[in-house]
Structure formats: structure tokens, C-alpha cells
Amino acid sequence: MTTDKIEELLPRLINAETRDTAFTELVKATQKTLYWHIRRIVTIHEDADDVLQNTYIKAWKSIEKFKGESQLYTWLYRIATNEALTHLASERMRSAMVPLEFEELMISRMEADVYYEGDEMAKKLKRAILSLPEKQRMVFNMRYYDEMPYAEISKITGTSEGALKASYHIAVEKIQKFVKEEDDVL
Amino acid sequence: MEKRIIENEKEAFQVPEGYFENFEERLLARIKKDETVQKQVNKTKTRQLWINRGAIAVAIVGIILLFTTSIIRTQNEIGEKTQQIIAAQSDENDAYYDEISDELSSQDIEEALAQIEFDEEDIY
Numbered sequence: 001m002t003t004d005k006i007e008e009l010l011p012r013l014i015n016a017e018t019r020d021t022a023f024t025e026l027v028k029a030t031q032k033t034l035y036w037h038i039r040r041i042v043t044i045h046e047d048a049d050d051v052l053q054n055t056y057i058k059a060w061k062s063i064e065k066f067k068g069e070s071q072l073y074t075w076l077y078r079i080a081t082n083e084a085l086t087h088l089a090s091e092r093m094r095s096a097m098v099p100l101e102f103e104e105l106m107i108s109r110m111e112a113d114v115y116y117e118g119d120e121m122a123k124k125l126k127r128a129i130l131s132l133p134e135k136q137r138m139v140f141n142m143r144y145y146d147e148m149p150y151a152e153i154s155k156i157t158g159t160s161e162g163a164l165k166a167s168y169h170i171a172v173e174k175i176q177k178f179v180k181e182e183d184d185v186l
Numbered sequence: 187m188e189k190r191i192i193e194n195e196k197e198a199f200q201v202p203e204g205y206f207e208n209f210e211e212r213l214l215a216r217i218k219k220d221e222t223v224q225k226q227v228n229k230t231k232t233r234q235l236w237i238n239r240g241a242i243a244v245a246i247v248g249i250i251l252l253f254t255t256s257i258i259r260t261q262n263e264i265g266e267k268t269q270q271i272i273a274a275q276s277d278e279n280d281a282y283y284d285e286i287s288d289e290l291s292s293q294d295i296e297e298a299l300a301q302i303e304f305d306e307e308d309i310y
Contacts, residue, residue: 027209040199045200053212117200125195126199147188
């Protein structure tokens with residue numbers, strides 16, 4: 001379903017009589033994109049599943065109040081991003097670790113996840129991405145994997161397009177350097 | 187599309203088989219369950235609210251009754267005491283008049299009455 005088709009669901013979502021069926025269509029149309037967005041932030045499938053469910057539950061509860069100030073798709077993406085970052089923050093609090101230690105923990109948890117089995121190069125890239133600060137990682141994922149326009153990322157994150165472009169290019173350089181260093185070590 | 191860092195990258199993240207096919211069903215089941223729980227919580231809250239309101243109403247009525255009976259009782263006590271005082275006073279007066287009536291002659295009484303008669307000028 002295209003973004004325009006998703007937006008067309010809005011009147012049916014606001015109407016209580018048609019909400020159920022419209023919401024089912026919305027979930028079907030957006031679940032994969034949102035899942036991968038969340039999974040790249042939280043890395044573990046089980047956590048991504050939880051966060052994805054929470055995202056839709058939040059959307060379901062507040063759909064009546066949605067005023068259409070932003071696109072429905074952007075709104076959902078923003079909820080998913082906030083839910084994923086909140087999840088990470090609570091995990092960090094629970095682990096009582098400083099950021100670098102926590103990134104290490106995330107890498108080891110990611111590699112121990114049964115639903116993580118890429119080839120060596122893919123794993124190396126994932127480790128490199130996880131070494132980025134949380135928000136830079138999120139921007140990188142949205143641009144590199146979701147191929148989202150900067151204007152759209154700007155609406156979701158509330159950061160200017162210029163700052164996003166700079167952040168993305170710095171992230172790419174960091175990742176390339178990380179991958180190269182790992183190759184040199186091996 | 188941004189330039190690939192690794193060519194032909196294979197996704198390292200996997201999902202359980204049939205995950206996306208079953209997701210929507212699981213989600214809707216959770217939403218319905220949450221709503222049922224929420225309704226029960228709301229019902230309990232509403233019942234509790236009415237119980238609280240009832241308790242407050244009973245307490246207010248109780249306090250009002252307590253005040254009213256206390257005021258009535260006090261008034262009754264005052265009334266009784268007043269009547270007792272008046273009765274006692276009246277008895278004392280009667281006794282006094284009985285006592286002095288024997289000692290006074292009719293002339294004394296006339297003189298006394300003459301002393302307490304007022305002129306119109308004394309009044310206005």
C-alpha cells in the first residue's frame with residue numbers, strides 16, 4: 001500500500017463504526033516497515049515484537065485525537081521511534097551501565113539472538129552500526145535501510161535536514177572506519 | 187538510494203516463520219484483551235466511586251443529625267433549666283409575699299401603691 005493509500009484510511013479510522021477494519025488495513029500496510037525500523041534500534045526480535053505491539057496499541061488508543069497535522073504514516077513512525085528509544089532507555093537504566101558498556105551488551109545480546117544469522121560481512125556492519133550513538137544510528141538506519149527522504153526524517157525526529165545530512169555522512173565514515181579496522185585486526 | 191557500504195549485503199536480522207502473517211491477529215487479540223481489562227477496571231472504579239460517594243453522604247447526614255440532636259437537646263436543657271429557675275423564683279416570691287402580707291396593713295399597701303404610680307410626664 002502506498003503512503004497516499006495509507007492516508008486515505010484516516011476518515012475510516014476516525015469513524016468508530018469503520019475503525020476496526022481500517023485499523024486492520026493500516027497494520028497490514030505498515031507492520032513490516034515499522035518492524036524493521038524498530039528492530040534496527042532495539043536489535044532483538046522479541047523486543048522489536050513488544051515495541052511494535054505497543055506502537056499500534058498507542059496508535060489505536062489515540063487515533064480519535066489524531067488531528068491530521070502530520071501524515072498518518074509519519075505519525076506512526078514517530079510513535080514507533082519514541083517507543084523504541086523509550087525501550088532502550090529503560091533497558092539501559094535496568095542494566096545500570098554507561099553508554100559504551102551498554103552498546104557492548106547490545107552487540108552481545110544481538111549476536112546471541114536466535115533470529116540473527118547473517119554472513120560475516122553483514123554481522124560486521126551491524127556491529128559497526130551499533131557502535132554509533134543512539135540517535136545517529138536511528139538516522140543512519142532510516143536513510144540507509146528505509147531509504148527515507150531527509151524531509152521525512154526531519155518531520156519524525158524534529159531535526160533540520162542539514163543537520164541530518166551531516167549526521168548521516170559522519171555515520172557512514174564511522175562505519176567504514178569501523179569495518180576497515182575490524183578487517184585489519186582479522 | 188545511498189551508496190552501499192557493503193555490496194550484496196545479506197540481512198543479518200531474521201524473523202520467525204509466519205511472523206508477519208500472524209502479527210495482526212495477535213495484536214488485535216491483545217487490544218481486545220486490554221480493552222476488556224480496562225472496562226473491568228473502569229467498572230470497579232465506578233463502583234468504588236459510588237461506594238465512596240455513599241459513604242460521604244452517610245457521614246454528612248450523620249454529622250447533620252448529630253448537630254441537630256445536640257442543638258435540640260441543648261435547647262431542651264436550657265428550657266428546662268429556665269422553667270426550673272422561673273418556678274423557683276416564683277416560689278420564692280410567693281413565700282416572700284406571704285411572709286410580708288401578714289406584717290403590712292392596708293394603709294401600708296395604699297401608700298406603697300401611691301409611690302409607684304407614674305405621672306404622664308415621667309413616662310414621656
